Amino acid sequence: MTKLPVSPNKNLLILHFTVFIWGFTGILGALISVSAVQMVWYRVLIASISLFIYFKLSKTSLIITKKQFLQFFFTGSIVALHWILFFQSIKVSTVSVTLVCLSSFTLFTAILEPLIKKQRMQVADIVIGLIIILGIYLIFKFESKYTEGIIFGLSAALASSLFGTINSTLVQKSNPLVISFYEIAGAFFWISLYRVFDQSLFAERFNLSASDWLYLSLLGTVCTALAYVAGVSVMRTISAFNVALITNLEPVYGILLAFLFFGTKETMSIGFYLGAIIILGAVFLYPVYRKYRNQH
Numbered sequence: 001m002t003k004l005p006v007s008p009n010k011n012l013l014i015l016h017f018t019v020f021i022w023g024f025t026g027i028l029g030a031l032i033s034v035s036a037v038q039m040v041w042y043r044v045l046i047a048s049i050s051l052f053i054y055f056k057l058s059k060t061s062l063i064i065t066k067k068q069f070l071q072f073f074f075t076g077s078i079v080a081l082h083w084i085l086f087f088q089s090i091k092v093s094t095v096s097v098t099l100v101c102l103s104s105f106t107l108f109t110a111i112l113e114p115l116i117k118k119q120r121m122q123v124a125d126i127v128i129g130l131i132i133i134l135g136i137y138l139i140f141k142f143e144s145k146y147t148e149g150i151i152f153g154l155s156a157a158l159a160s161s162l163f164g165t166i167n168s169t170l171v172q173k174s175n176p177l178v179i180s181f182y183e184i185a186g187a188f189f190w191i192s193l194y195r196v197f198d199q200s201l202f203a204e205r206f207n208l209s210a211s212d213w214l215y216l217s218l219l220g221t222v223c224t225a226l227a228y229v230a231g232v233s234v235m236r237t238i239s240a241f242n243v244a245l246i247t248n249l250e251p252v253y254g255i256l257l258a259f260l261f262f263g264t265k266e267t268m269s270i271g272f273y274l275g276a277i278i279i280l281g282a283v284f285l286y287p288v289y290r291k292y293r294n295q296h
Contacts, residue, residue: 011234015246018231023253025223026095027261029087032215034208036087037191039216040080044188046220051181054229062178072179075166076186082159083187085152093149095258096266099251100139100276101153106283107132108161116165124289128282135278142271176232184224244287251280 032039055062064072089098110125140150163183170179208216255276258266268276 011237012242012246014230014234015238015243016249018227018234019246019250020253021223021227023099023250024257025219026086026090026099026254027257028215028219028223029090030095030258030262032212032219034212036084036091037194039087039219040083041188041191041195042216043083043220043224044080044184044191046217047224048181048185048188050221050225051177051184051229054225055177055181060175060177062181064174064178064182068174069182071170072174072182073186073189075163075170076183076188077190078159078163078166079183080187080190082156082163084191085156085159089149089152089156092152093146094266094268095262096255096268096276097139097143097146097149097272098153098156099254099258100272100279101136101150102157102160103248103251103279103283104132104136104154104157105161105164106286108158109165110286112161113165113168117169122293124293128286128289131282132279135275135282138271138275138278142269142275177229180228180232244290245284248280248283248287 029036029039034042054060086098086102089101107129110129111121113119114121114125136150136154140147143150167176167179167183255266
């Protein structure tokens with residue numbers, strides 16, 4: 001039987017839905033009562049189990065080389081650090097502040113990618129980076145009460161950029177879903193190791209409310225395992241340009257959801273919104289510039 005082609009428009013809708021789900025993770029981070037470390041521990045545990053079940057049902061091979069295992073496993077420590085910093089930023093500030101700071105991922109990637117891949121840094125990359133720095137400065141200036149959250153958010157963006165740049169090399173030789181499974185499993189191992197040395201984290205295990213369990217289940221299954229499988233499955237059929245543009249909508253979706261869920265708590269100063277517009281504007285211009293550069 002001939003397999004019918006999947007509609008490109010359907011794939012775009014799936015990608016939009018996936019990015020929307022990613023934006024929803026910030027809402028869950030604010031709703032779940034446990035600490036950032038504990039939250040991520042549950043997230044990666046549930047996601048690892050969910051992905052393992054998916055691989056078994058889909059009969060996907062998990063066999064990799066020892067070198068690949070070590071690469072994925074150690075990259076998982078950076079993934080864990082990124083998520084912990086991300087949720088800690090939400091805990092000490094707001095969802096909006098965290099998501100805008102996370103958008104500086106583009107700035108760090110423009111710096112890290114040429115260094116890691118030993119490429120020449122482009123002048124336009126530096127210009128985009130300076131524009132983002134201006135936006136970050138305005139947010140720091142007008143939202144100084146959230147300085148701690150801003151620092152955690154920027155650190156999360158740096159960690160995200162680091163493992164994203166590493167993964168852009170790893171995916172050239174391995175199945176992205178297999179990479180994701182081992183990285184998430186690695187994240188679980190490293191956080192569990194940390195929990196051994198911080199006994200206070202064990203006290204939270206038995207103090208979860210029914211709503212915490214519900215939100216953690218959503219975070220681990222829908223927002224992590226399912227979203228990643230759906231995202232990867234359609235990204236292979238969509239241009240890198242469209243993927244970049246749609247993925248950049250994550251903070252927009254997240255901020256709109258934050259207003260819907262938390263109302264006035266997410267209201268910021270005019271300076272914050274000006275900085276946010278500058279950062280998001282630069283982030284959306286970046287893939288446009290990259291496409292133009294590749295064509296000329």
